[in-house]
Amino acid sequence: MTVPDLTARPIRIAIIGSGPAAFYAADYLLKPRARVAQIDLFDKLPTPFGLVRAGVAPDHQKIKSVTKIYDAVAANPNFRFFGNVEYGKHLSLADLKNYYHQILFATGAQTDRKMDIPGEELRGSYTATEFVAWYNGHPDYREREFDLAQECAAIVGVGNVAVDVARILSRTPDELAKTDIADYALDALRASQLKKIYLLGRRGPAQAAFTNPEIKELGELADADAIIAPQEAALDELSRAALDREKDPLTLKKTQLIQEIAARAPAGKSRQLYIRFLVSPVELIGDSNGHVIKMRVVKNKLAQSESGSLNAHATDQFEELPVNLVFRSVGYRGIALPEIPFNDRFGTILNQMGRVLDSTTHSPVTGLFCSGWIKRGPSGVIGTNKPDSVETANAMLEDIAAEKMFAPAHARAEQAAEFIRARQPNFFSYADWKKLDALEVARGAAQGRPRVKFTSVPEMIAALGRA
Amino acid sequence: MKIANILSAKGMNVFTVAPNQLLREAIHLLVQHNVGALVVAEKSDKPIGIITERDVVRAAAGNENFFAVRVGDVMTKDVITAAPEDDVKSVGQTMTTRRFRHMPILDRGKMVGIISIGDVLKAQLEEYEGLIETLNAQIAPG
Ligand SMILES: Cc1cc2nc3c(=O)[nH]c(=O)nc-3n(C[C@H](O)[C@H](O)[C@H](O)COP(=O)(O)OP(=O)(O)OC[C@H]3O[C@@H](n4cnc5c(N)ncnc54)[C@H](O)[C@@H]3O)c2cc1C
Numbered sequence A: 001m002t003v004p005d006l007t008a009r010p011i012r013i014a015i016i017g018s019g020p021a022a023f024y025a026a027d028y029l030l031k032p033r034a035r036v037a038q039i040d041l042f043d044k045l046p047t048p049f050g051l052v053r054a055g056v057a058p059d060h061q062k063i064k065s066v067t068k069i070y071d072a073v074a075a076n077p078n079f080r081f082f083g084n085v086e087y088g089k090h091l092s093l094a095d096l097k098n099y100y101h102q103i104l105f106a107t108g109a110q111t112d113r114k115m116d117i118p119g120e121e122l123r124g125s126y127t128a129t130e131f132v133a134w135y136n137g138h139p140d141y142r143e144r145e146f147d148l149a150q151e152c153a154a155i156v157g158v159g160n161v162a163v164d165v166a167r168i169l170s171r172t173p174d175e176l177a178k179t180d181i182a183d184y185a186l187d188a189l190r191a192s193q194l195k196k197i198y199l200l201g202r203r204g205p206a207q208a209a210f211t212n213p214e215i216k217e218l219g220e221l222a223d224a225d226a227i228i229a230p231q232e233a234a235l236d237e238l239s240r241a242a243l244d245r246e247k248d249p250l251t252l253k254k255t256q257l258i259q260e261i262a263a264r265a266p267a268g269k270s271r272q273l274y275i276r277f278l279v280s281p282v283e284l285i286g287d288s289n290g291h292v293i294k295m296r297v298v299k300n301k302l303a304q305s306e307s308g309s310l311n312a313h314a315t316d317q318f319e320e321l322p323v324n325l326v327f328r329s330v331g332y333r334g335i336a337l338p339e340i341p342f343n344d345r346f347g348t349i350l351n352q353m354g355r356v357l358d359s360t361t362h363s364p365v366t367g368l369f370c371s372g373w374i375k376r377g378p379s380g381v382i383g384t385n386k387p388d389s390v391e392t393a394n395a396m397l398e399d400i401a402a403e404k405m406f407a408p409a410h411a412r413a414e415q416a417a418e419f420i421r422a423r424q425p426n427f428f429s430y431a432d433w434k435k436l437d438a439l440e441v442a443r444g445a446a447q448g449r450p451r452v453k454f455t456s457v458p459e460m461i462a463a464l465g466r467a
Numbered sequence B: 001m002k003i004a005n006i007l008s009a010k011g012m013n014v015f016t017v018a019p020n021q022l023l024r025e026a027i028h029l030l031v032q033h034n035v036g037a038l039v040v041a042e043k044s045d046k047p048i049g050i051i052t053e054r055d056v057v058r059a060a061a062g063n064e065n066f067f068a069v070r071v072g073d074v075m076t077k078d079v080i081t082a083a084p085e086d087d088v089k090s091v092g093q094t095m096t097t098r099r100f101r102h103m104p105i106l107d108r109g110k111m112v113g114i115i116s117i118g119d120v121l122k123a124q125l126e127e128y129e130g131l132i133e134t135l136n137a138q139i140a141p142g
């Protein structure tokens, strides 16, 4: 790609969001050959890293070390972070066009998908999205309450998020106390009365969305027995045939891990974690107070679609599970941003390989881009956002080379900073974050934990001595 | 990973051609939109076939006047479709074993896109790269 001489006119880019997608894009765009002068990263939270801070499970600390890579990006003198600044609240599209040549949205998937069954809104029925954000100390969710005084819970879905929720509900207080789980969540989980937890997959073992290390870990919990009925661990004919045909080693391994758990006798641990396959919830049933007391599920069988996918189809057999707590974990979903074309069917920004498209003409809108979960939907691990963001960043560089971008009236970095300060005097810089980070880690060290998080914005402002 | 995760970043355009249009027009559309296949449909509802670069070459090989042939006469009928909720892995496997490179995507009977084997391979490669990247990040010295 030919890169224009930009020394005379420094290109400035705004990135909305500070999760993995944002940082991988910033990293690529700040490479010397890209010749982008400066990147400002905004997040509605005072703290950066998106789901790496507010999603990744507290007992999986090692994963969070990816932030070292993001720290290195932030160390670039042409990078600035403005936390506690929200697109749609503090900044509008027109504002950004006044200060930047290009805008990249990397806002992730901020809400959840629904099951669309009766009773979904009963008391005691929650979403994994809110539960995860709560136990990870996300400021917008810290006031939520989860009724853990119940004995039997069901988690719907068998993706890695469902597994995270199952693990956090199954861990002992001592195990959790060594993590950076939010203090209020630790207290609530300490008082948990849960004895039985169901994890419900609508398809069979070979189609389960969880990955192999995750299911293996469920089989090795300190004080919870993972239990799988042998007949549900066995593969049906279609799955067996597909496995024989495709010989996918990871799926083969997954089915073996599942069968190993199924073959094991429970060791009499305090909690039982029942992993079920080929069942779909059809209704949540409440008591006279509107609290869940039962879940009706239908048994499924698999059928092959013409494209070869093995999908769940309901039979006429039903079963009732005596659950009084439900977490649906059937996927996240992006939310529409003001003035940005949205694909409501998929819950993503309307885009083509990262270029935002006009809702009527479906042709690219100059200057607007997206990457990460808001571009492709809520799928993939942290690193998957790297190739995704590189694709978008290349489209951005192509447009810069073709001179297709905004012509901001105030194209100097100081002008943008001044404007942001006027809109949000309490913004957090990266240096502010590093101070918070050091304080959190120090609070953690005192208790033998990786960190003790600040979970409210006023608390964070006070910690910086600004209140 | 589901087909929806590929389709989300492919825009909403499905390029179609009617069965009674001429190959001349189909070729023009292939070039204009820079795609390898067009869905053959009367409106943009259920596809009745698909016409690919390969079909065009095959038509040209036996016929000097292939420009004037009708799309409906050389298209592949009985087109196999997928749904946004289908697994990328299974769809990729079906394309490979049955040797075709494009699949129209129908969402509750309505056509919402088309994906190619190239799209599938790219998505799978990125998934794989993502796993490696995530693992590397954890072992990188801090
Ligand atoms: C519960 C959970 C656990 C996970 N665990 C793992 C794991 O262990 N390992 C792994 O590899 N992957 C894991 N993943 C996947 C990984 O987190 C995602 O692939 C990744 O975070 C997606 O990156 P993103 O940048 O697109 O979105 P996000 O990480 O969600 O970042 C989006 C950011 O945008 C900000 N934002 C949103 N709207 C606005 C706005 N209007 N203005 C300003 N800012 C805004 C948000 O505050 C957020 O910080 C997990 C996902 C979940 C949900």
Ligand SMILES: NC(=O)c1ccc[n+]([C@@H]2O[C@H](COP(=O)([O-])OP(=O)(O)OC[C@H]3O[C@@H](n4cnc5c(N)ncnc54)[C@H](OP(=O)(O)O)[C@@H]3O)[C@@H](O)[C@H]2O)c1
Residues within 6 Å of the ligand: A114, A115, A156, A157, A158, A159, A160, A161, A162, A164, A201, A202, A203, A207, A208, A209, A210, A214, A280, A281, A329, A330, A331, A332, A378, A379, A380, A381
């Ligand atoms: N440790 C890690 O690496 C880690 C941890 C957390 C998350 N992540 C990643 O983050 C991404 C998102 O994870 P996720 O768990 O939210 O999503 P996911 O992997 O897409 O799993 C969603 C689960 O919900 C099920 N489901 C969807 N709709 C349903 C319905 N109506 N009824 C019943 N079940 C339904 C799906 O079943 P079907 O398959 O049948 O559709 C699937 O089991 C994934 O890529 C995941 O790998 C990684």
